[in-house]
Structures are given as C-alpha cells and as structure tokens.
Amino acid sequence: MIQIKPFLFDFTSGPGFGEYYSMLSCKGKHTEKDVVEVMNELRTIKIELADTAFRNVNQLLEMSSFVVLANDEPLGGVKRIIVDDERVFVLDDTPKIVCYNMKGEIEYQINNKGGGPKEFFSLLDFTINKASNQLIAYDSGKRQLNIYNLKDGQFLSSLSTSTFAPMGMASVDGVFFFDNPDHFNYPDNKELHYSLLYSTIGNKIDNRFFEHDEISNYSMSFGEGHPFFYNNGSLLYNKRFDTMVYRLVPNKIIPYLNIELPNPLPDELLKDRIQPIELVKNDYSFGITNLYKCDDILYFWFSKSGFYQTVFYDLKKNKIIYAGNKVSNNPVKELPVFYPVVGVYQDCFFSLVSPMTILEKLSIDASVFPKELQEISEDSNPVLMFYKVKK
Numbered sequence: 001m002i003q004i005k006p007f008l009f010d011f012t013s014g015p016g017f018g019e020y021y022s023m024l025s026c027k028g029k030h031t032e033k034d035v036v037e038v039m040n041e042l043r044t045i046k047i048e049l050a051d052t053a054f055r056n057v058n059q060l061l062e063m064s065s066f067v068v069l070a071n072d073e074p075l076g077g078v079k080r081i082i083v084d085d086e087r088v089f090v091l092d093d094t095p096k097i098v099c100y101n102m103k104g105e106i107e108y109q110i111n112n113k114g115g116g117p118k119e120f121f122s123l124l125d126f127t128i129n130k131a132s133n134q135l136i137a138y139d140s141g142k143r144q145l146n147i148y149n150l151k152d153g154q155f156l157s158s159l160s161t162s163t164f165a166p167m168g169m170a171s172v173d174g175v176f177f178f179d180n181p182d183h184f185n186y187p188d189n190k191e192l193h194y195s196l197l198y199s200t201i202g203n204k205i206d207n208r209f210f211e212h213d214e215i216s217n218y219s220m221s222f223g224e225g226h227p228f229f230y231n232n233g234s235l236l237y238n239k240r241f242d243t244m245v246y247r248l249v250p251n252k253i254i255p256y257l258n259i260e261l262p263n264p265l266p267d268e269l270l271k272d273r274i275q276p277i278e279l280v281k282n283d284y285s286f287g288i289t290n291l292y293k294c295d296d297i298l299y300f301w302f303s304k305s306g307f308y309q310t311v312f313y314d315l316k317k318n319k320i321i322y323a324g325n326k327v328s329n330n331p332v333k334e335l336p337v338f339y340p341v342v343g344v345y346q347d348c349f350f351s352l353v354s355p356m357t358i359l360e361k362l363s364i365d366a367s368v369f370p371k372e373l374q375e376i377s378e379d380s381n382p383v384l385m386f387y388k389v390k391k
Helices: 015-027 032-041 267-271 276-281 355-368
Strands: 044-046 061-068 080-083 087-092 096-101 106-110 123-129 136-138 142-150 155-160 169-170 175-179 194-199 207-211 226-233 235-239 244-249 252-260 285-294 295-306 306-316 317-325 341-344 350-352 385-389
Touching: 032 252, 061 106, 061 350, 080 123, 080 341, 080 350, 096 123, 123 169, 169 226, 169 235, 169 244, 169 317, 226 252, 226 285, 226 341, 235 285, 252 295, 285 341, 285 350
Parallel strands: 044 252
Antiparallel strands: 061 385, 080 087, 087 096, 096 106, 123 136, 136 142, 142 155, 169 175, 175 194, 194 207, 226 235, 235 244, 244 252, 285 295, 295 306, 306 317, 341 350, 350 385
C-alpha cells in the first residue's frame, strides 16, 4: 500500500466534503473511519511546464536490470504489460498473451484464436488474480471472461459478461474493476450508466461509481490512456478527463491525488461537443495516464497542444523535477537508454524499450551498453528495462 503523508485539504475551494463523501458512497455503505482515511490520504500537486528538454534523466534514474524478450514469437503492438512474481505478461494487438520468465524465455502463450469453446475472438485486456492464481482475459468479441491457469496458461473456464461491455479491467486483492466510460451498448440499462464497475467474482456487478454525465459519452482517440495503473501491489485509477486519481480497494475508491494541470480543459467544451481536432489544437491540458510512483517519485503523462507531456514529481519534497514534452538521455553506463515508463515492479520503474531506440543510442556510444544489448537488431522484440531512483 502506498503511504502518503496527510495534508490539510481546503474545502472552501473545489469540491466540498459532502461531494467527496458522495463520490465514495455511491450505493455502498461507508463508515466515519472510511472518511478519515480519505481525508488523510488525499493530496494536491500543482504542475507547471518547463520550456527546456529534460536530458539529464540519468541524474534521477539508473538502470537496475533488463530482460531481452526472446524472438521466438514476434510481438505486435503492445496493449498491456504486467510484471508479477518474476514473470512478464504481454498482451499485443495480434492479439495474444505471452508469458516470459525474467531471462526473457517464453514460458507459455495464450494464442488460441477462433470460435471454439476454449478459444477467443478478440482479447481487449487482461488481469491477474493472485488470490486464485489465475489470469483472466476479456474477450470483447464473445463478451466473456476467459480464465486461465496463471502457472501454465491452460484454459480453465469462461464467464459470460453479456450484460456489460467494458473497455478495460483490473484486479486487486482478488476483486475486479471494469472501465465503462460510456453506455452506447446498453442505453436503457440505468444500472450500467457508471464509469467504474465493481465485481467480486468478475461477471456480476456488485457496485458502481461515477454516474455518467454530459461528458461521459464524449469520445476521441487522442489522450485516452489505460485508466488502471498497478503500483507495487496498489491499484490506481483515473477517469477520462478527470484530474483526480483514486486508489482502488475492495468495494471502495479512495481519492489519492488531485493533480492541478496547467490551463486545464474546461468541462463546458466537452459538454458542447467540441470537435476532437479542435481540442487537440487548443492549449488545454487533459488526459492523465501512465501514472506510477516509485521511491517518492511520481511519474505520469498528460496531453497538451497535441503532445504528451511527461512529469517527474518529487512527492517527498513537494516539487516538480520536470514537466514537458521532451525527455531523452545521452547514453551513459548507468543509464544507456531511457524510454517512457509503463509500470512499477519491486521498487523500480520499468519500460518496454523498442529495438530502434536501442539502436539509435548504440550509434551514439555503444561502449556504455552491456553485450546483450549491443546484439539487438531491428527484428528483435522490445527489451524490458528496469530503472532505480538514485539516492
């Protein structure tokens, strides 16, 4: 569990106590203790952009280790990666799920596409349920959850989700949360007109949070990342176009970070259905994603002026390390290459680095790269790279 020092929240501006409590309660019952927990954990951080490129990331991070993913099975575009219990699980857009060990060797694949009872049409997302030692994948084509043995990838069973059609899923402490940003597929079922659905077993909705409003059905393809972020066993969530980040626990959402973006996107523009291309052209900030915390360093992206902006924020010192749209590094032995962060594992940030990026950095100074990385080619699979925060 991520621990954040409490701060005094000013309810004279922004949402008041009643509004925060109602967001938590929705249809569940919560005690005074729950409210105190919320008050103690929530904090606000203010972001201001820098006007220079951040090329000294090696002063903040150092390479801890890396895993060269075997080329036995070429990967397509990666949609989801989870690192857990010394194994790497990758969902690509072919689609298939490949499980690697920490030597980069393939342990098994889930690649049985087809119409049969043990096959899938289209894998949209997956998660790991450590409580049951299972991997659960959502087949959006059949509208069902396929359940596999986490150890060997063998198909176990399926659960129908015909009553709802999520856009993403996550699991924490043995329960499930589903991303449900709109209700186009079930306009008349008011019970599903919520952005976040909760289930204890996976195919039955037991609770719901964030009732759909005028903004919920606004759709665009830019600036919309995955809403669930695994952080060393803790699950964080950020709703589309929202600047509040929540920590998810069984049957409860806990406000965690209130991120004040520069020139934030006005709700009125979304309610008025501004054209997506016009939204991107404007100078507004929106779309928080890729949000991870390691050693008091917070990392995330947001969209502004048609570009993703990268933020490194020191939570302990309450200060911005960097916020801007250019993060790179000059290759040095302690950090030969930096690539956008996609997760946290065992107190390290990790990235899935493309072979072309490694080749580019090799052309600058190959001597700082370990031998295994010097052998990377254009046809190689991505390399999983772990970064420690420098003390």
